Amino acid sequence: MKNIFVQAVIVVGCFLLIWFGFSQVDFMKAFKVKENTENMEKKLGDMIWNQVEETEEVITNDTIIKSLDTLLKPLCDANDIDRDSLKVHIIKKDEINAFALPNNHLVVYTGLIEDCKKQEALQGVLGHEIAHIEKNHVMKKLSKEIGYSVLLSAAGGTKGGEMARELLKTLSSSAYDRKLEKEADITSVKYMLEADIDPRPMADFMYQMAQDSDMSSAMYWIADHPESEERAKYILDYIKGKKIKSKPTMTEKDWKAFQEKVGNE
Structure with missing residues (x-):
């Protein structure tokens, strides 16, 4: 015993x-998991962006870039987001779309800028994509849909172009799961409230997309009608009862001039 x-x-x-x-x-x-992941994300982001540069028309007009930055800056300043960490690109394309890539790349199509009736709607979309970056949703999505080991192999492999096209398609044409999309929506609303930007036009934009019957002519930022209506509703529910300070970042004249210049580019 x-x-x-x-x-x-x-x-x-x-x-x-x-x-x-x-x-x-x-x-x-x-x-070195964290280090390897960060290196992988940087390589993937640059690889995908190189693919975009080779296949799309990138806007380099300083006036247009500065105007978009004017709308972006208040969101960053009010929420302690390092503006310089974001790599923002404008693509000449009629599609109403914006999406985030690994390594803090944020891509905005001119079709989105032209389609937004109000500057706050565009700021809401920008905030949504920044939230995907800040919350690490981009790599979560790719790891879930592509697989971490495949991504790691792609970052160090030789089939860069082929994999870049697949990753770009995944990030630009398919939605995140609803939990991540809702988190990005609500985070964007929080960003806007902190920056004294009215988030209601963001909900209006979603509802506008839900009512648009011509879905074949463009790949919309919002993929399907019922979900976009639901998203508009929970945004309005979230801000209900909150004090909203409405302070347009641009004058209406400057906003319209920005859209016109984008359309003429």
Whole structure:
């Protein structure tokens, strides 16, 4: 009986020693998981953006770029987001779309800028995409749909162009799951409220998309009608009862001039 007790004490003691030893090990550091993931994200983001540059018309007009930045800056300033960390690109394309890529790339199509009736609607979309970046939704989506090991292989492989096209299609033409989309929507609304920007036009924009029957002519930022109506509703529910300070970032004249210049580019 005494021997059994001694053996039990030894077993428990060994277990505690092993547990304590493992608890002192920083496995993330030991296996460089975080470092590898960050390197992978940078390589993937740059690889996909290179693919976009090769196949799309990138807007380089300084006036247009500065105007978009004027709308973006208040969201960043009011929410402690490093504006310089965001790589914002404008693509000449009629599609009503915007999307985030790995490594903080944010792509906006001219079709989206032209279609927004109010500047606050565009700011809401920008905030939504920034939220995807800040909340690490981009890599979560790719890891879930493509697989972490495949992404790791792609970042260090030779079939860059082929994989870049697949990843670009995944990020630009398919929605995140509803949980992530809702988190990005509500986070964008919070960004706007902090920046004294009225979020109601963002909900109006979603409802506008839901009512648009011509879905074949463009790939819309909002993929399907019922979901866009639902999203508009929970945004309005979230802001109900909140004090909204409406302070347009641009004058109406400057906003219209921006849209006109984008359309003529």
